[in-house]
Amino acid sequence: MIVKGTDGVLVQGITGTQGQFWSERMKECGTRIVAGVSPGKGGREVGGVPVYSSVHDAAAEHDIAVSVLFVPPLAAKSAALEALQAGVSNVVVLTEHVPYHDIMEVLAEAEDRGARVLGPNTAGLVVPGEASVGIMPGFASNIFQPGSVGIVSRSGSLGTLMALHVVRAGQGQSAFLGIGGDPILGTTITDAVRILDRDPRTDVIVIVGEIGGSMEEDAAEHIASIDKPVIAFIAGRSAPAGKRMGHAGALVTGNRGSGRSKVEALTEAGAHVVEVPTQIGDVLRGRARVRGSDEPPRSRRDVRPAHDAEGAPAVPKTDNHPSHLGAPPAHSG
Amino acid sequence: MELLEHLGKEVLRDSGLPTPQGAVARTSQDALQAATQCGGPVVVKSQIPAGKRGKAGAIRFASSPEEARVAAEDLLGSTVSGFIVGAVLIEEQVDISRELYAAVLNDAGTKGPLVLFSTEGGMDIEEVNAVSPELILRQAVDIRQGFTVQDASQLLASAEVELDAHLRDDVAWALAKLYEVYVDVDADLVEVNPLVLTANGNVRALDCKLSLDPGARPRQQDRFARAETSMPPAGTELEQQARHEGFLFIELDGDVAVLANGAGLTMTTLDSVAHYGGRAANFLEIGGDAYTKATPALRLVLSNPRVKSLLVNFCGAFARTDVMTEGVVAAIEELRPDIPISVTIHGTGEERAIQLVEERLGLTPHDLMDDAVEEAVQAASEASR
Incomplete structure (x- = not known):
């Protein structure tokens, strides 16, 4: 996946400390963050970005090209599956220590849907001048x-x-x-x-x-x-x-x-x-x-x-x- | 995290997959008792997390309980492949008619579970793979679907596996069980070599290599706890202490102490030390926790008496170099190491990090990593003269 500046990016786990901090950094790189997801926290805003309770809800309102996950290891599987099942075709899993059996399930689902997963345990991707998705110093x-x-x-x-x-x-x-x-x-x-x-x-x-x-x-x-x-x-x-x-x-x-x-x-x-x-x-x-x-x-x-x-x-x-x-x-x- | 054989076999038995009758012994008297209970000839197997135990002499055959006692006495406390043998497994000898090979593992290539089976069990399976890879059946599994007895039967039927029909059913059942274990315990690998057919036509797991996924620790806590308490201590004193403090630390035989962040960068730093003719004293990775862990980390690195110079290499992506540097600078101020220090810092937060080093340590970080490495290598070599 190579992101463009025009691509809509979703941040899953946007209300967490890392999610908030890196959303700001990503925006500095030109990344078009269109929405965030945080279960049970729909309706809020984080740094001007609307927050939804599920990827499904976010996808109903926005065009999402990429979702990036700032979620804990044991929550990564369901978060990634949620994104895939909502039709997101590029999912970036930054999380470290995701159980291997969990990630294999995610990858099987992605394969079936023709979607692409980057990670897990990655710092993400950067397209200088366009966007940065993850925790790289793209700025x-x-x-x-x-x-x-x-x-x-x-x-x-x-x-x-x-x-x-x-x-x-x-x-x-x-x-x-x-x-x-x-x-x-x-x-x-x-x-x-x-x-x-x-x-x-x-x-x-x-x-x-x-x-x-x-x-x-x-x-x-x-x-x-x-x-x-x-x-x-x-x-x-x-x-x-x-x-x-x-x-x-x-x-x-x-x-x-x-x-x-x-x-x-x-x-x-x-x-x-x-x-x-x-x-x-x-x-x-x-x-x-x-x-x-x-x-x-x-x-x-x-x-x-x-x-x-x-x-x-x-x-x-x-x-x-x-x-x-x-x-x-x-x-x- | 690898389980000792007896713990792995316990997992197999819990799932219904039979293993030879036996017991764990930590003293030669226990061994005598266990062998007496077995009744006939036994095998005495050292419980260490290492392969090729047979070749290392760590597996003995005993025809009487007294022989088993002597073998246990010999093995217990001895060092095999770097591990001190703290326990032996005493098992009945099984009348073997066929030796098979079976395994389930995480496979990077297919991005999912892979089931392996071969009729050429009991020997070095890598050797089999090198010489006649066609003798090993491989089946990629969709983890959402699982691997059932029917799948196993199909796999066995797909090739010219020379097994009688009724044995084939038993082996298919065992393969499906193995897969079940793999899923239940979040295994990276479960390998039985050999999986035997006894003279009476029964299936038995004669050995078991079971490795758990550390990422799954939160949902496999009991297994990890048992695996850890049973594991014989390994590594140097310093390495054991480091493990206790939560560091990944490997003592090397060189004299340049290395502190870097991220496994990739740390390895690269070691490579660069070698490239410029030096020898690194350690592998130690400190990351985002450097701020709080810098002092124990530095103390660890400096307690190696061979160390003649210190090389600090930070490159910040997610980890902020200023935060890491703050921790290391404070640690250096506290421990005041009496050796030359070379520093190089790049990436997130580098301006403040460099400033910290200059102001508080009176050192100028090198702009090129190579220059810092060369300086540290040279300093160590001069100090050794």
Whole structure:
């Protein structure tokens, strides 16, 4: 999903502290917030935005292109289902720690309805100059500027850093798609790459991935068949070997999931994989050489070879943090 | 959160899926008693959350209660795959006619549950997958529909599964049960390898790997509580202390202490330290809670005696860097670490954050993350000389 400034955005959970705070920030980015939902609080206004008790009620009065959820983990399923069942075709689930079985139900429903879910556990998406949906600093002009670089990122904090380096390279973003740090996601890296490949304003695609899971390897299979140049960064390549999900988890991904496997798959598919975030600026400046270049553009410093731990799969997952570090990936920071 | 085998099997039994008769023992005397009760030859299985226990020598076969006692005495208190064995499971030996493989897990690819089944159970299933993936049946499930005995029968019928018709019904029933467990306990994974058919034609779960979704903790509180109290302690002393304080902390063997926010950025910071020739001392993620948790977090990081320099890297999206920095600056003022500190800050709230560092710590944050990393790496290397 790539939002336009004219798209009507619904905020579910708008009366909460975060919902209110980020609604204001989103508006600063040009986002057209047409309504909010808060069960039992219909009839109020928050910062000039009318509040409804249900998505159904809001949808009866407004044209809603996207709904963004500021709701607690155990309420996310019913809130997302409510949006889908009211006919909203794009749902952004920011919430972290949504039970996986809940989100799988939401995704099955979205699939049936041909709707798109971004997240969960995502910082959202930004289309500089148009709109920002979520909790990214779309209002910060040193980080987001209109341009032609499309970024897909599993992590919010790292994605922000990459966006900053794009702007420092004198360029801007056509879209930033934060897909989320959970292992089960509505929009995978491959899905996001497809969206950016179709987007006429996107000239270059940047993938900000990390160890764990096999989304980057899956995406590599797809990017081999597209024409737009792809630059990638994989976080966690130096992470020590850690816990993994057990045989069945490893079975599905095979031996994939380590930093090395991701870098190899992406490089083979023709992506330019950078070693440190700052290098993205160098690559963007010398973009003509991005694809099929034997000699990657030099960084301003003498860059040493990567210290990629041999097949290192992961840093372990903790309970309050279904980490996107480990084989059971997760949390976007 | 992974459950120990005996807790996982308890869940299976509660759902009606039979496991071999047995009991948990925490002393060799208990083991003797449990083996005596079993009556015949037994298996003594170390209860640790790690795979490949057989290869690690953590599973022993005993033909008499006395042998079981000796095996338990040997295993209890020993360290296997980094875990101290605190309990063994004593189980009757089962007369096996077929060893099968069955699992249900969350699958990222299909964005839903995936049921796996193979007649090649009992061995390394990854090996089976690598050599002959066609021997593993896979069935994606719509979680709203579930996976019934009929679905399981269809799956078994869909391929050339060499099973007698009446056994096929039993296996289909077991697969549906496994799916039921997966749903009931909010599992990430439930895997039985091997699921055996006994000489008498009965189905038994000989092993169980059950992993719970931490996100579902609020509705699975009892299971989490039991899983946690039974779990043997793992990790270094510092890591255990960190877990107690609610941090995700991993001790590494380097000398550059790292404080960053967000898992992605923290990993990237470690990678950058490696890239510039240094070695990080820890992985520690602090996020929006940094304001209140900065002092214990910093104390944790600094209590590693190898630490020679401190690198702080914040990049704010949702998390405001000024709030995080306020916490870290206060922590540094309180703990006064006697090592060089390198700072780099970007994103939401950066102006005030940088000002805080300059005014209260007398340090100038680096505009480029690379410069901060290089400085910290160099400082550590100089201090080591």
